[in-house]
Amino acid sequence: MSEEAVMTHLRLDPDNVGEQDAESLLEAIKGDVRYEEVIHGCLNCGVCSGSCPSHRFFDYSPRIVVQTVLSGDAQAVKDMMDEYIWACAQCYTCAMRCPFHNSPGGLVMIMREVAVWRGMEAVHRLLKPYGRVLLKVLSIGNQLTPDMIQPDFFPDWGPKIPWSSTDLAIKRKAIPVYTLQVTTSAWRVSPQTSYELYTIYEETGVFRLIEQIDPNLYEVVSDMVEDLRDTIESSR
Amino acid sequence: MATSPISDKVRTSGWEFITKTVDKRAIMKAAPKDPREELAELEAKGEVKVIHITEENRPIEVETLLGRTKRIPTNKLWHHKSCGQCGNIPGYPTSIMWFMNKLGLEFLDETHQTSCTAWNYHGSGTSNLVALASVAVRNWHRAYETGYFPLIHCGTSFGNYKEMRNLLIEHKDLRDEVRRIMAKVGRELVIPEEIVHYSEWLHVLRHQIAALKIHDLSSIITTVHPACHVWKLVPEDVIYDPNIYGGQRPAPTTAILLALGAQVADYSTWYDCCGFGFRHILTEREFSRSFSLERKIKVMVEEANSDVAITQDTGCTTTLDKNQWIGKAHGYNYELPVMADVQFAALAAGADPYKVVQIQWHTSGWEKLLDKMGVDWRTSKAEYEAYLEELKAGREPEQLYVPPVENLNLH
Amino acid sequence: MSTSVMVIGAGPAGLQAASTLSHLGFDVTVVEQQQYLGGAVARHQYQVLMPDFSSGPELLRHLIERVNEDPHIKIYTGTSVEDVSESRDIFSITLSGAHAETIQSHAVVLATGFDHFNPARDGKYGYGIFPDVITGAELEEMFAKGPIRRPSNGEVPQSVAFIYCVGSRDRQVGNTYCSRVCCAVSAKQSIELREQLPKARISMFYMDVRTYGLWEDSLYWRSQEEAGVVYVKGRIAEVTEQHGRPVLKGEDTLVRGPFEWPFDLIVLAAGMEPSRGTHDMAKKFQVSLESHGFIKQAHTIHNASLTDHPGVFVAGAASGPKAIEDSIAEGDVASLAVFDYLKAKVTL
Known part of the structure; x- marks a missing residue:
């Protein structure tokens, strides 16, 4: 994971559709101006997933999303953007409960936006x-x-x-x-x-x-x- | 069994337990900044214009989660309608306007409004922060130039607009970009002093509204589905009242039901979402169906013996109402009426169930409920059917409200 | 002339400080707003103490007898500090209540302790709404007064859950610190519960188990080995009620994933917060608070009892969450710091 400061942005350039290198996707996620607000750290406590409607019905856990993004494993993050994060119901119960004041739902939203604005394959189907x-x-x-x-x-x-x-x-x-x-x-x-x-x-x-x-x-x-x-x- | 949401339960064991006053202000030492204070600072610096709540708006003060004061305007309101409500639950906005007429309140409902576009954003990601903020500001500015204060009907719009307000206050580059775009459409960057949901308006006027009640609701067991985007997005802005669940759960909707004299029953999945899921309702229907049935409708009926599920937002009303019929294929034989708090209140206050509350658009059987409430829907139905025939024959429709000509701009 | 020191707060830290200060040759006035001595140990009637299962009443008897029998210690219960002024290193302290008088003191020890976090401030636990959801302190009162029963119906609980970190380590409620003792106290309570409830299911829902140092095997391991207590890693998302029983909802983050689990009795391990008295006294004696609202230690490592106001010292949970044993030790630390401070100024 790059330790350099990421340039923040308000939105992505639609002309970069097709730029799907895993590192650049992660950089785009971390560059979103909201990133600092949606993720601070993670206690791995399970309050988010324990609260999560989708966690009960799908192979989906907001805790795993946060942990994966924090791990800096760009390929794993990219794999998630294909399908995994689309299970989130965007109810924001996780955000209301997280003791770290993370917003896993907000993080998922940024990831969805990046997936769409980079034209990832699964997005067409979704x-x-x-x-x-x-x-x-x-x-x-x-x-x-x-x-x-x-x-x-x-x-x-x-x-x-x-x-x-x-x-x-x-x-x-x-x-x-x-x-x-x-x-x-x-x-x-x-x-x-x-x-x-x-x-x-x-x-x-x-x-x-x-x-x-x-x-x-x-x-x-x-x-x-x-x-x-x-x-x-x-x-x- | 129905249980009282009022918190002063006596512990049956006789143990002496510690009782201390709940003071949520103690949370304040690590509380998020108050965006409204920062907004005032930006206004003082000439950075933004603010849509102020004035005397004319007849605001009523309430307390939010952290003990902060929020002013809810009650008069001279600009209806920021909801596409999901207007499109699919038309009795939702009409009930709001019906009450405003009844209470002699001034409002403006016109054609220069767009949706917030946030449902699409949450579901598909085909938008971005700048577009969402620009859509919000365009609507706010339109309200601003009419002199009316925006009242947000949809929960997702309400949550999204609070997020947009906060982000606009925090990020100068976002303000600059939105300002640039607004200049292109001949508008300015304005931000309302408060973002106000209709359920908050209903909440502060609940006693006046309850005074209009003509039906006895004391035998009606209601269950409340609190809408996620109403109270989980920017949760510190939500109204709490020590008399409602001991101040531990949001007050709006529950409080008006109590004011109307209905029973409010608790149930074990109270905190769960409805299953709408933004994209799920369209693309993962199996999830929406299973979740709404298994986690909401079934529990409301079996645990709480509920007569009606009361909502405070758009997607939840649709999800809970429309998914019950298919459940029969899976052995779920529930028929729980679903409607918004304001529709329920309008029925209680004698609004016509067909012409005003537009209950005919709701799919889960409501007839038994209306009988239990003492609402004569059969006469109303007959009149409505006759009215449809008259409309077919070319009669001009009845109107609760028609916008002034200058607010139309139709081709 | 005699040198007088005021100790404010008569919990374990304050009582220990009073006794030691007297041994060092000072005249001591203990000011306590309650009618009783012993602080939280007395208030919640702790019968069995963490970590060594020694007797709470015996500890109180020991601490209280020493101060009661000491002619150099005046005990003012039912008394509060009203007003403080300071001139040439002497504090003039006006009291109200049972002993409304003004006292000159050369030094002050603040031993104003903690309050338990009130779980009603965090709606997701349903505390105050569901009768079978109680706090750890309330469980201590149950231990003191009689058999363990469900508050809702008086029945013997067949299953008990402890929820850790209630009001601690949680930005949502404004407390980002660990309260240090609740893990170990809950383990102690689970072992005690087992004696009364030989067949009950006892489960602990935790985010981390922090049974520091020697408490690890003596409490955490023992609760599993001897008492058959089960530990589940997952912070509880919410408590609701189903058919008259509380239901815990959460994620077992290590093994089983999402769960919804009914229990007969829920014990909330509610954390520690600076007491109201701590805040009031900090203001009146002009000492700074650290970022969590406890009294700020001027030199945390160097000496636990120094505040940033010369002549004002702190002992016990007023400066941060801690166990009874540490609070009593700090009573001594503060006494020695007072001695050090005053010996240069006055002849003893």
Whole structure:
């Protein structure tokens, strides 16, 4: 493990997608400005894993994540980023209980971000079922919309789901709050708001990241972005 | 058996035990810095603008974990809505607005808001700190320019915004970067004096809300699912009250249920998450199902004999409600209604279960509960169905609230 | 003229200091806010002491008889220090309570001790919510007063769990230090429990077992070899209640992974914190506290009893967590330091 001070960063460069050397991944994790806050040391006491919902169901332990990162074994850390850390439910019970004030959940979040922004192989598989959410969040900033609740996607949610998706427009209209009387977004989002959101995504590398890791999705999104920009700019 | 969450239990053995006052202030000697004090310092230096809570917001003071004071604004609020709630549990925000109307409180619900995007971040990692902070500040600034104080409906937004506030206060380079991006969209860096969740608003107004109650809830056994991102993220900012679990567990939600006269039962997996897992609900559904059934619903029913699970956040309401039906395939025959504290309170105060509380979107059978509460949902259902027909025929919808025209900007 | 020294606090350290100071030729006033002498040993009625299983009441009898029979020692119980002023190395100390008077002292020994961490400050243990969750000090009181029973229903416990490091080594509650004695005291208690509960399951949940020096085999090993006590490495994440019994949730970090384990009785090895009296006296006598809130030793290695205020000395748990044996030793250390300090100034 390098003893040199790591340069801290606020975010990763999406143009470094593909840089997956184990040492550079560990360096990226340790360089995150939040790293110093999420990990201080470790007493190996087991409070985090004892509190952890995923520890009960998966081969996953926040204690092992912390210990592995602290060990400085870059290859072991990289192996974890492939699948292991994606079991975390991000509930932050570990962070609330850790006697060292570590945040194992926060550490996992940094590792996930690095895994995605470096385009690690497993990420493509992990993100696949996420496409619909990503499309919504990138285009309007909502993560869930009424029209996403469809029986095809949620057959396990039971016999009332078809009710929810039939005559949706009318049922949404029957919600007595004007902004909610829509189906393709969670509420009416003004075009100006989406326009501003696109600037944020552009300036923070999010669009560029999506372009690199999911070109098909990016194509759909960029069409929507262009249309909206044209509309807004021509109305000025 | 239902047990009282009030702490002054008499030890049955007759032993003389030490009793000392719990003073969480003793934790203060190693306490995290108070970001609000640092924010005030940055404001004094002209580094940031602060959205202040004013007289007009009619704040009520409460104590948080370490004995610090938090001011909860109750009036002139800007609704920072939740996409999970608006999309899937629409009676959640409508119940909040219904109470605000009932209490004569002023608010603004408009179209210039985005989600916090933190659910996606926790689930997929396809964002970053700068983007999250910029999204937060953009929403805060929008509230700021309207003159209304942001009230955060979603627990994940609430937790995430507290983290973003703290990180913005701590890191100048983050402030500079967010400021640069805000300039591009014609906005400024502003940070609210407090980050406030609707459950806190409900908590401080619980006695006024309880006074609106028209149904007797004394036979209703409730179980509370406290939401992880509401109380485990930035835990020192959470409201505690010595009368609720002896000040050892957060007060919001439990306190309003008690104020409404319902029973609140404890259960052995109270601390567990719901199984939502951010990505799990979409990509590891087996985990979400098993966890919510095995660790929450089953325990609430079997240990606590609960009539209803009461939530205070978005993902938990969905996870606990939607996963019960599939459990029948695995021999779990539970039918425990799930709803947010504010929906339960609205039912108790006589809100229309269909038109206002929108209970029809909830999948786990709530009919027995409503019967037990004395809510006439059958009439309400008939009226709602007739109303849907009228809407189909072109009738204009009824509104609890319509934003002023200048807050629409729709094409 | 006679040279007078005030000892504040009448626990083992203070009582030892009073007696030794008197032997060295000083007039001693012992000020104790409680109505009784003996400090924590008396308050919690320790019957059997760590490490040697000697008698607590006998130790108290020994310490108290010596000061009671000594004509050079005045004992002021039910008395508190109200106000302190200092002029030419003489402290003028105004007392309130049973002996409301002002006393001139040439030196002061602070033996103000510790308070147990109140576990209600850490919600995850359910202390004060679940009746069968008690502290180690409460277990000592049970030993003193009668048979061990479950507070919830009066039944004989069939299983007992000890939770280590409650309120110690934990930034979440503001105490980052080790309280030093709780591991060994819990081992002692488990051995005592075994005598009363021959069939009960007794389990210790620890992060490290710190039975220093000679306590290792005499307590830690013995508890396993003779008392059949089981040690599980894993800090308890939370305590809840199921069907009227407390349930421990945690990770067995070495062997079995996650567990949820019901017990009839839970004993919290609650750590030591500077007592309120320690804080009050530090303020009144203008001595500094170290970062954990105990009285700061000016020369930790050189002499355990020196504070950063000349004429004010410290003994016992007021300067940090320690065992009774060490507190009594420090009573002597402080007495000799007082002697050293005063011999240059006054003729004895």
